[in-house]
Amino acid sequence: MADARRKSSARPISGENLQEVFETFCAFGGGANAKAEMDNARFAKFCKDSKLVDKKFTSTDCDLIFSKIKAKGERKIPFATFKTKAIPEIAAKKGMTADELEARILGAGGPTSSGTKADAVKFHDDKDQYTGVYKAGGPTNVDVGTSDLSNITNRKDADVRGVQK
Secondary structure, eight states, X not given: OOOEEEEEESSOOOOOOHHHHHHHHHHTTTGGGOOXXXXXXXHHHHHHHTXXXXXXXXXXXXXXXXXXXXXXXXXXXXXXXXXXXXXXXXXXXXXXXXXXXHHHHHHHOSOEEEEEEOOOOHHHHOGGGOOTHHHHOOOOSSOSSOSSHHHHSOOSOBOTTSOBO
């Protein structure tokens, strides 16, 4: 079965500032009650979707930087920590300035989601191709007359051997 991949931006962003991109990644998949704080999974998604991950900066580096910059005992980082600690750390690891990195992030366009689309299957999609039980119908799975024990058992008179009179 062939994979037909499609990519779409979660929420359209203008890319004017870094905080807008940060908030878009924070809200990705979070529903209506998403907060403007980024956890490790969304930070990794941010790094991958912004095309920052390469041979110099791997996904492991992304995890290590997140662990390094977050406050002890916390699981998420606010925008201030992202701007002052994460961006310089990533820029240093990639060998570029923070301004160059920010321009690259703004040019990436925000989070993307990918999914697969099923191929057309002739025998499944075209009901004229159905055969057998699927075409003509089959037995019902609703048993008639078995609602209680009196419909199932034989209570007629019988002799000692079980032969009915």
